[in-house]
Amino acid sequence: MRLSDLRTPCLVLDRAVLMRNIAAMDRAVARHAVALRPHMKTAKSVEIARLAMRGGGVTVSTLAEAALFAEHGIVDQILAAGITPRKLAEVAALNRRGAAVKVITDDLDMARTIAADGGVSALIEIDCGEGRGGIGPEDARLPLLAAALGPALAGVLTHAGHSYAATSPATIAAVAEAERAAAVAAAERLRAAGHTVGIVSIGSTPTALHAETLAGVTEMRPGVYMFGDLFQAQRFSCGLGDIAVTVLASVIGRRPAEHRLLIDAGALALSKDRSTEAAPHDYGFGRVLGLDGTASLGAATVARAYQEHGIVACDPALPFPDLAIGALVRIAPNHACLTAAAHDRYHVVDTGDAVEAIWPRVNYW
Amino acid sequence: MRLSDLRTPCLVLDRAVLMRNIAAMDRAVARHAVALRPHMKTAKSVEIARLAMRGGGVTVSTLAEAALFAEHGIVDQILAAGITPRKLAEVAALNRRGAAVKVITDDLDMARTIAADGGVSALIEIDCGEGRGGIGPEDARLPLLAAALGPALAGVLTHAGHSYAATSPATIAAVAEAERAAAVAAAERLRAAGHTVGIVSIGSTPTALHAETLAGVTEMRPGVYMFGDLFQAQRFSCGLGDIAVTVLASVIGRRPAEHRLLIDAGALALSKDRSTEAAPHDYGFGRVLGLDGTASLGAATVARAYQEHGIVACDPALPFPDLAIGALVRIAPNHACLTAAAHDRYHVVDTGDAVEAIWPRVNYW
Numbered sequence: 001m002r003l004s005d006l007r008t009p010c011l012v013l014d015r016a017v018l019m020r021n022i023a024a025m026d027r028a029v030a031r032h033a034v035a036l037r038p039h040m041k042t043a044k045s046v047e048i049a050r051l052a053m054r055g056g057g058v059t060v061s062t063l064a065e066a067a068l069f070a071e072h073g074i075v076d077q078i079l080a081a082g083i084t085p086r087k088l089a090e091v092a093a094l095n096r097r098g099a100a101v102k103v104i105t106d107d108l109d110m111a112r113t114i115a116a117d118g119g120v121s122a123l124i125e126i127d128c129g130e131g132r133g134g135i136g137p138e139d140a141r142l143p144l145l146a147a148a149l150g151p152a153l154a155g156v157l158t159h160a161g162h163s164y165a166a167t168s169p170a171t172i173a174a175v176a177e178a179e180r181a182a183a184v185a186a187a188e189r190l191r192a193a194g195h196t197v198g199i200v201s202i203g204s205t206p207t208a209l210h211a212e213t214l215a216g217v218t219e220m221r222p223g224v225y226m227f228g229d230l231f232q233a234q235r236f237s238c239g240l241g242d243i244a245v246t247v248l249a250s251v252i253g254r255r256p257a258e259h260r261l262l263i264d265a266g267a268l269a270l271s272k273d274r275s276t277e278a279a280p281h282d283y284g285f286g287r288v289l290g291l292d293g294t295a296s297l298g299a300a301t302v303a304r305a306y307q308e309h310g311i312v313a314c315d316p317a318l319p320f321p322d323l324a325i326g327a328l329v330r331i332a333p334n335h336a337c338l339t340a341a342a343h344d345r346y347h348v349v350d351t352g353d354a355v356e357a358i359w360p361r362v363n364y365w
Numbered sequence: 366m367r368l369s370d371l372r373t374p375c376l377v378l379d380r381a382v383l384m385r386n387i388a389a390m391d392r393a394v395a396r397h398a399v400a401l402r403p404h405m406k407t408a409k410s411v412e413i414a415r416l417a418m419r420g421g422g423v424t425v426s427t428l429a430e431a432a433l434f435a436e437h438g439i440v441d442q443i444l445a446a447g448i449t450p451r452k453l454a455e456v457a458a459l460n461r462r463g464a465a466v467k468v469i470t471d472d473l474d475m476a477r478t479i480a481a482d483g484g485v486s487a488l489i490e491i492d493c494g495e496g497r498g499g500i501g502p503e504d505a506r507l508p509l510l511a512a513a514l515g516p517a518l519a520g521v522l523t524h525a526g527h528s529y530a531a532t533s534p535a536t537i538a539a540v541a542e543a544e545r546a547a548a549v550a551a552a553e554r555l556r557a558a559g560h561t562v563g564i565v566s567i568g569s570t571p572t573a574l575h576a577e578t579l580a581g582v583t584e585m586r587p588g589v590y591m592f593g594d595l596f597q598a599q600r601f602s603c604g605l606g607d608i609a610v611t612v613l614a615s616v617i618g619r620r621p622a623e624h625r626l627l628i629d630a631g632a633l634a635l636s637k638d639r640s641t642e643a644a645p646h647d648y649g650f651g652r653v654l655g656l657d658g659t660a661s662l663g664a665a666t667v668a669r670a671y672q673e674h675g676i677v678a679c680d681p682a683l684p685f686p687d688l689a690i691g692a693l694v695r696i697a698p699n700h701a702c703l704t705a706a707a708h709d710r711y712h713v714v715d716t717g718d719a720v721e722a723i724w725p726r727v728n729y730w
Contacts, residue, residue, distance in 0.1 A: 007428065007455070007730055041672055061673045063372065081673050082617030082627060084691035090372070106618065107690045132674060133618045133627055161671065252447030253471065253498045262447060262498055268706050269730075272637040306526065307406055307702050308426045308446050309497060325472045326449035337672050341633050344729050364709050365374055365634075
């Protein structure tokens, strides 16, 4: 099967690029004495987890991911979104069947519920400056949470999501240091109070790649590095040629006089993520590549995205005669996590256009 | 089963509101001598199609929808996105198995391919001012397209997507008149040239509700009216109390001092659609309602959406003690088509919190 045999729109994964990205992260993490616990929220695939894992566990974002990975023998997991009583019961059920899914919390009542359950260990979520979840390392609740968890305390965890707003390698390195320092400070404070803190977990793709020191950290949890995207390429995480996932689309309309194409990849196939809007280069809803994945269409971008239609704004010099109705293009995504989530499977190629495998994704919750 | 038994995030459909919205569209269309061909791109559900259909056919946006509806005996369909040679072959296969799926085109080569196939009829796509797909009714290609289609010509079709930009019932009515006039002009021009034009198809939810006359039109194709959303409520299509779909979410973090909650519905559960950004009232990524679907949380909105986290900005007066970790809220969507597409099923309630049915959606392509 070749790409031209596929029903469009659909998701294409270039395994050669994926493996290169995985190797690049391996090298970045190998600079430090830390483990890599890849975050599978982006790929949501057992096959890709096995390629990215390095002898340790994984990070997951949903119970659906947790259940799938556990079923496939990937038992060491952290579910890295604040747990609720109802979800705790589901994690406990997975753990009774052999999984070792750890959860995170920053809530005292929830910590007591976790301790009472007895079958699930938890990391305390620390806020290192992003202001999303977690408590600061100096927060008065930190020792109370550890005491409430008791033997269920597995460690501390933070995520410097604000590394995405950093606009130079030096500022990313500064955010990475804040991420490290917050997690280590929380761990040291708890150890000083007599607690055992086994896991000190931090990480995002930018901070994993640009951290200068990770002293005191035990593991990193990057995820989007596996695929890269147009936003990460502008955050020093990858190059434009290192984007492993693209959406295959067909030309369904042509307006040569307006330098425009209509394609069958719109908001549902690409997502409405506009993260490159504030980046140095705004790619609209995605960068339009040729069927071979190269920039043969010049500066073409998806300028507008309707539910199932994308309007491609083209270079006036584009060879419209080569772009008949049904011609195929590939769209590099602004944000790989959201674009990949619009599709239920990967069509895996290896540089060329032969579809060598189909790997399912576990979407939804 | 009650809403509190569901794993969050998930999609809730209030059947009472759905039926009210369907009845409102029935009344609007009954003002005119036209058929209703509901567009199923929003609901993507056989059960909902059967509630919305009025003796005629449906409109679909994907081959996946076409195949599902055909399989369930809903054979009269228009696939309302520009057809390609490869997709034509799939439609022809459906039609050989008993379906009557019609396609649309504005391309001369494609028209010849459709005519050569012989098993699929087509409507010529007309541009009534939106500038997305189609040709103008005065375009020199119109008679050429009809001649190329020959006996495969089923009619003309247009869509006034720019009705979404109209900010008063009067301007929506003006767009509706432009939509009607473009389709009827194209049909009359073709009839004058000796062609039979059976179907004159127009419609969006705003124009279907606000058109003053539909003389010469044979059918309307609205879709989002079944659910309504926060954007449509600001386009005179429905009230805030007429939104039939909501996302059920759990509180996973609390910051009372910052008047903020963290919920487990983020960009994947809500979509990143920001269509209310330019509307009179900007609801962020959605309006946060109580578990009962009422505005018991005041002016709360999802102010930020991460992949699986939503930050809820709350009224300072909110009773935080009632919003413990695990408490349930419901989010009314900016854009129902995109939010519903993030979920694989509807949990159907009827005003209350008892889940009376689960209806699957046909996502992907």
